[in-house]
Amino acid sequence: MPFKAVSWSLGATIYEVNVRQYTKEGTLVSFAAHLPRLADMGVTVLWFMPITPISLKGRQGTLGSYYACSNYTAINDAFGTPQDFKSLVDAAHLLGMKVIIDWVANHTGQDHVWTISNPNFYMQDAHGNFTERNGWSDVIDLNYDNRDMRAAMIDAMRYWIDATGIDGFRCDMAHLVPLDFWVDARQVLDSIKPLFWLAECEDPRYFEAFDTTYAWAFMHASDTIDKQEPNLNPVLVQLEMYASEGPSTQKLFFTSNHDENSWNGTEYEKYGVTAKAWAVFTATWGGLPLVYSGQEIPNHKRLLFFDKDELDWSPQTKQPMLHAFYKALLSLRSQNDAVVFGQNQMLQTPYPNSIIGYIKKHQNNVVLVLLNISEHNRLAFEISHPLLSGTFEQIFSGLHFSFSGNEKFELQAGEYLVYQLIPHLD
Numbered sequence: 001m002p003f004k005a006v007s008w009s010l011g012a013t014i015y016e017v018n019v020r021q022y023t024k025e026g027t028l029v030s031f032a033a034h035l036p037r038l039a040d041m042g043v044t045v046l047w048f049m050p051i052t053p054i055s056l057k058g059r060q061g062t063l064g065s066y067y068a069c070s071n072y073t074a075i076n077d078a079f080g081t082p083q084d085f086k087s088l089v090d091a092a093h094l095l096g097m098k099v100i101i102d103w104v105a106n107h108t109g110q111d112h113v114w115t116i117s118n119p120n121f122y123m124q125d126a127h128g129n130f131t132e133r134n135g136w137s138d139v140i141d142l143n144y145d146n147r148d149m150r151a152a153m154i155d156a157m158r159y160w161i162d163a164t165g166i167d168g169f170r171c172d173m174a175h176l177v178p179l180d181f182w183v184d185a186r187q188v189l190d191s192i193k194p195l196f197w198l199a200e201c202e203d204p205r206y207f208e209a210f211d212t213t214y215a216w217a218f219m220h221a222s223d224t225i226d227k228q229e230p231n232l233n234p235v236l237v238q239l240e241m242y243a244s245e246g247p248s249t250q251k252l253f254f255t256s257n258h259d260e261n262s263w264n265g266t267e268y269e270k271y272g273v274t275a276k277a278w279a280v281f282t283a284t285w286g287g288l289p290l291v292y293s294g295q296e297i298p299n300h301k302r303l304l305f306f307d308k309d310e311l312d313w314s315p316q317t318k319q320p321m322l323h324a325f326y327k328a329l330l331s332l333r334s335q336n337d338a339v340v341f342g343q344n345q346m347l348q349t350p351y352p353n354s355i356i357g358y359i360k361k362h363q364n365n366v367v368l369v370l371l372n373i374s375e376h377n378r379l380a381f382e383i384s385h386p387l388l389s390g391t392f393e394q395i396f397s398g399l400h401f402s403f404s405g406n407e408k409f410e411l412q413a414g415e416y417l418v419y420q421l422i423p424h425l426d
Helices: 028-032 035-041 082-094 147-164 179-190 204-208 216-223 233-244 258-264 267-284 323-335 337-341
Strands: 014-017 045-048 098-103 107-109 139-141 168-171 196-199 212-214 251-253 288-292 355-362 365-372 379-394 400-411 416-421
Touching: 028 082, 035 082, 035 323, 082 098, 082 147, 098 147, 098 196, 147 179, 179 196, 179 204, 204 212, 216 233, 216 251, 216 267, 251 267, 258 267, 258 288, 267 288, 267 323, 267 365, 267 416, 288 323, 323 337, 323 416, 337 355, 337 365, 355 379, 365 379, 365 400, 400 416
Parallel strands: 014 045, 014 288, 045 098, 098 168, 168 196, 196 212, 212 251, 251 288
Antiparallel strands: 107 139, 355 365, 365 416, 379 400, 379 416
């Protein structure tokens, strides 16, 4: 990988912000009230779905798709003002969080300002009509053979760095855009400020320009597991494939995001009782975990994509129900280097298709993870490992246990256990 990742990204936890659906108001100002809670929960990077205006022509639903942009250098009026976003970025920075924005470089909405000022920026048919090749009815494709368009795109990205102080980009459908464009964009923009670059793609070649790429294939393998007769092999094969991409590559793991929630179902529809166990996996296996808006409630409904459909925070008191769950999990990432830098040592149990177990070590830090990804109860087993020695804390209960190298465990359906070694103090 020719670019060096910013240091703060290595142990990051990304939180995807769906501004429209987050609050009744659906504004940046109303979302900002949640910043202290999210910082306390352990979020280190806020990823905002596109905050740019949405095209009227070809609009789907009443409000349209975030991903049908009409102006790359403006704010959606429904969300607020440019100053609102700048103030939000500043507030996040004061709380120790970074901010990245969604960048949609493959296409624009049908009435983007460039369709008038620079129609040659777009792919066109023999009759001069704008075209689109992926079956999306509300957008039109940009022409990456046009060098002026490429320069204008990089200038638009630079606008957000200069005007608001953002810390990076999540690049939508990155593989649909030529890799050499992303390399050029990063060279230019990283010279202004070292940035974090996240690609929505699985093509390992894109690590030439990006720090992190999606683990879509892992998610699809995990959410199709039969929880009565599980078969972990597709998941393990995919994890081995990721490992083969090289030690400097990094994947984004998740159980939900805006696409999954709206089109394929919530994590509870997909994973059932094992949803939280898989969330533990995404935060402890390696790479970066993603938490989508409302997963901490927990949100059990599919959010409409093109219309207003706000998250329901009303049952909560001071904190969402899963705040403590995520805080324990995400704090472990920031406080224990074994989670981020340790190698996964797989553990054998009598239930190779129901129990995922691994232990990780980095310097004096050790973490043990045990997950039951089935609907079977009372799965009892023993773990023997030389690293399983000393006093360990179970991170969700806070209880301490003295391990001596060979220990017995029993997991119920969907149960998860995470232990960290408490360093011996002389």
